Amino acid sequence: MIKIVSFKICPFVQRVTAMLEAKNMAYEIEYIDLKNKPDWFLEVSPVGQVPVLIAADGTALFESDAIVEYIDEIAPPLLEDLSAEERAVNRAWSYLASKHYLVQCSTMQAPDKNVLDERVAKLGKSFARAENRLGHGPYFAGDRLGNVDMAWLPLLHRASIVEQVSGYDMLSAFPKVKAWQRVLMNTGIPEKSVPGDFVRKFSDFYLSDRTWLGRGANENERPPEAPSGNAGGGCG
Numbered sequence: 076m077i078k079i080v081s082f083k084i085c086p087f088v089q090r091v092t093a094m095l096e097a098k099n100m101a102y103e104i105e106y107i108d109l110k111n112k113p114d115w116f117l118e119v120s121p122v123g124q125v126p127v128l129i130a131a132d133g134t135a136l137f138e139s140d141a142i143v144e145y146i147d148e149i150a151p152p153l154l155e156d157l158s159a160e161e162r163a164v165n166r167a168w169s170y171l172a173s174k175h176y177l178v179q180c181s182t183m184q185a186p187d188k189n190v191l192d193e194r195v196a197k198l199g200k201s202f203a204r205a206e207n208r209l210g211h212g213p214y215f216a217g218d219r220l221g222n223v224d225m226a227w228l229p230l231l232h233r234a235s236i237v238e239q240v241s242g243y244d245m246l247s248a249f250p251k252v253k254a255w256q257r258v259l260m261n262t263g264i265p266e267k268s269v270p271g272d273f274v275r276k277f278s279d280f281y282l283s284d285r286t287w288l289g290r291g292a293n294e295n296e297r298p299p300e301a302p303s304g305n306a307g308g309g310c311g
């Protein structure tokens with residue numbers, strides 16, 4: 076069986092597990108501590124990063140782009156009968172999402188409103204591109220769930236948690252993206268692609284007292300406290 080080497084709140088991992096869930100593929104998951112990487116992990120991961128996918132024959136794959144393409148090759152694609160050009164366009168839209176995972180991570184870690192606004196503006200450029208490209212939905216490609224949906228899912232899932240916990244909606248200017256977010260949340264894939272304690276781990280890290288979002292986006296600003304440990308670490 077496929078094994079995914081994971082870190083609980085990593086969006087690159089979630090992109091991979093979301094694909095596996097969307098395709099109903101069985102997999103095991105092993106969580107590691109990124110602050111104390113085990114030797115066996117460093118031996119199989121040239122870059123020392125998660126996700127790593129250990130294939131059934133023992134081959135270790137790294138880099139989420141390559142892993143997702145591998146998953147697409149070993150199981151029927153979510154969208155069948157796409158031309159080479161359509162597949163390439165979909166990969167490009169997927170890369171656009173994954174290039175912004177760390178931008179979103181750093182946005183959520185903004186210590187004050189000014190920094191948050193700067194980072195949200197950068198992140199918003201990618202949501203604006205999606206807004207311009209989305210059609211009538213419900214999914215990116217219309218009525219069928221596809222790879223692009225799975226690449227954007229970590230961004231949209233995390234934006235949803237931020238909104239629920241802090242009241243701050245980073246998608247408020249993008250009605251089509253917002254509708255897309257609702258549809259993807261309703262697939263159940265967001266919850267299935269993360270561990271049971273995801274919201275707590277995620278909130279402990281990104282929505283703690285050291286971030287503006289964590290101190291209550293809708294409340295008066297209090298000065299940030301000095302960082303105190305970091306709840307197990309995050310991605311960016």
Ligand SMILES: N[C@@H](CCC(=O)N[C@@H](CS)C(=O)NCC(=O)O)C(=O)O
Pocket residue numbers: 082084085086087088109123124125126137138139140173309310
């Ligand atoms: N380009 C990589 C990025 C993966 C990545 O940044 N993973 C982070 C966790 S979210 C990581 O393993 N960080 C540990 C490190 O860089 O030492 C991919 O797409 O798989």
